[in-house]
Amino acid sequence: MHDMVDDISSLAPIEKQTLHDQVASQLRDLIIEGVLEPGSRIDETALVERLGVSRTPFREALRTLAAEGLVVIRPSKGSIVRKLGAGEVHSMLEVLAEIERLAGRLACERASDAEIAELLDIHDRMISLYRTRDRLPYYKLNQLFHSRVAAVSRNATLVEVQANIQSRLKRIRFVGNRKPEDWANAVADHEQMAAALRTRDGEALGEIMAVHLVRTWDRVKDSL
Amino acid sequence: MHDMVDDISSLAPIEKQTLHDQVASQLRDLIIEGVLEPGSRIDETALVERLGVSRTPFREALRTLAAEGLVVIRPSKGSIVRKLGAGEVHSMLEVLAEIERLAGRLACERASDAEIAELLDIHDRMISLYRTRDRLPYYKLNQLFHSRVAAVSRNATLVEVQANIQSRLKRIRFVGNRKPEDWANAVADHEQMAAALRTRDGEALGEIMAVHLVRTWDRVKDSL
DNA sequence: ATTTTGTATGTTGTATACAAAATTAAGGGC
DNA sequence: GCCCTTAATTTTGTATACAACATACAAAAT
Incomplete structure (x- = not known):
């Protein structure tokens, strides 16, 4: 059953998803979730078959x-899932640190009170997930927090x-x-x-967000 | 007639450019140079004809x-050259400022003496082009300078x-x-x-590069 | 036994063909 | 004249077909 629509202004144009877009987001998920392993070949014929689309999209x-x-x-040699070397990961974290520093600063300047409250709410939920050591939901909420700050x-x-x-x-x-530590x-x-x-201290927020990513590097560098 | 090759080691593997790549870089140039105007529709049939390739690549x-x-x-409605609004340009400069600040800092830390010298050489050439008011070559060298710092x-x-x-x-x-000013x-x-x-002062270089971009915004904002 | 050459197979790149939209043009009523 | 409807035309999205290329394997030669 469809929900009622009280107001015509709330009617968003129904998004037309092309096959291209659907395939792209499906592949993105497969890669991010690691179903397609880094470095592995992307078997066009097999995936095209599985997704039920032609090669063009x-x-x-x-x-x-x-x-x-x-x-x-690789021209004429097929496509592979990009495999990140330690250097590349480090370079990404280095850039991301400055991006998030900027995000933190601007967020404190420009966010509404409601938006700040929303961020703090996400934070609270993260903390309670940490208490119960729910790793996957924590991880997802963590991603959301950083995205929302941006x-x-x-x-x-x-x-x-x-x-x-x-x-x-x-x-x-x-x-x-x-x-655990x-x-x-x-x-x-x-x-x-x-x-x-809480104090809308943009410099402080930016700083800790940047530092957080430097520490992330320390956490992951050995597993590369 | 082909040149003689004295040494097999001087034989580089012949580069195979796919049509896709060639078309992409051609289109990029057309857009950046403004031959295809922002906001204008990209006439697939016409360009495909003109470039002599099929629609697929x-x-x-x-x-x-x-x-x-x-x-x-825009799905089913054709492609247009992206037109940047004032807000978007501002957001890009805001991000670019932090990227270049980082670039300046890291360049001073990591560049070799030869690389610093190369950057200073580009700078000198820019100055002499400024003296003769050679706008286009100056502009190009300016782009190069920033790319090389990165x-x-x-x-x-x-x-x-x-x-x-x-x-x-x-x-x-x-x-x-x-x-002129x-x-x-x-x-x-x-x-x-x-x-x-010259003094490898990374913080100072980063700061002035960032400030330079804030000033760039002041220079261009009215023409949007 | 090892390298080389030829052939076969599969995969990738590009072109063409067809179907579904969207845009434009044409006609008819008011 | 203008607006709406409908037909014609163009444009876009997708599938298929073909050609170019790379890889794998087998046979021949060193």
Whole structure:
């Protein structure tokens, strides 16, 4: 049954999803969740078969993912899931740190009170998930927190760059935080973020968000 | 007639450019140079005809440029050259400022003496082009300077993000610096960059590069 | 036994063909 | 004249077909 619509203004144009877009987001998920392993070949014939689409939209999707840095297309030799070396991961974290520093600063300047409250709410839920050691939900909420900080900074380019680097790193970051003390340290960082948010101290928030990513590097560097 | 090859080691593997890649870089040039105007529709049939390729590699190239943010593909309604609003340009400069601040800092830490010398050489050439008011060559050398700073910072992600934002802004920035005093101010900024480079003062270089971009916004904001 | 050459197979790149939209043009009523 | 409806035309999305290329394997030669 459909929900009633009281107001015509709430009617958003129904999004037309092309096959290309659907394939692209499906592949993105497969890569981020690690179903398609880094370095492994992307079997066009098999996946095309499995997804029930022709090669044309599939290959267009591959181009998109290549531009996003998730796959590498080697001319005439097939595509592989991009495998990140330690150097590349480090370079991403280095850039992401400055992006998030900016995000933190702008968020405190530009977010509404309601948006700050929303961020703090996410934070609280993270803490209770930490208490019960629910790792996967914590991880997801953590991603959401960082995305939302970017969003309320009201800078579209920042959101885009953050999302892009974030998606490339997703797999790696999930592997981190395995050691209990690592997780505890990460939570401590987040408590500082919450404190900075409450006082709208942009410099402090930016600083701790940047530091948090430097520490992320320390946490994951050995598993590369 | 072919040149003689004395030595087999001088034989480099012949580069195979796919049509996709060639089309993509051609289109990029057409967009950046403004031959295809922002907001205008990209006539697939006409361009395909003109480039002498089929629609398949052409459309793949469009997907790539869409992911790069140079074109917008509206499902079933054709593609247009992305038109940047004032807000978007501002958001890009805001992010680029922090990227270049990082680049300046890392360049001073990591570049070799030869690389610093190379940057200073570019700077000197820019100054002499300024003296003779050679606007286009100055502009190109300016782009090169910023790209090279990013390159010697030895951070692949930084290079990628910088190049991406830079290419989106190329058109807009060329329009700026039209007023003589604007250009003079830009040159003054660059003198400070050179000074910081000579002493390898990363913080100072980063700061002036960031400030330079804030000033760029002041220069271009009215023409949007 | 090892390298080389030829052939076969599969995979990738590009072109064409077809179907579904969307845009434009044409006609008819008011 | 203008607006609406409907037909014609173009444009877009997807599938298929073909060609170019790379890889794998087998046979021949060193």
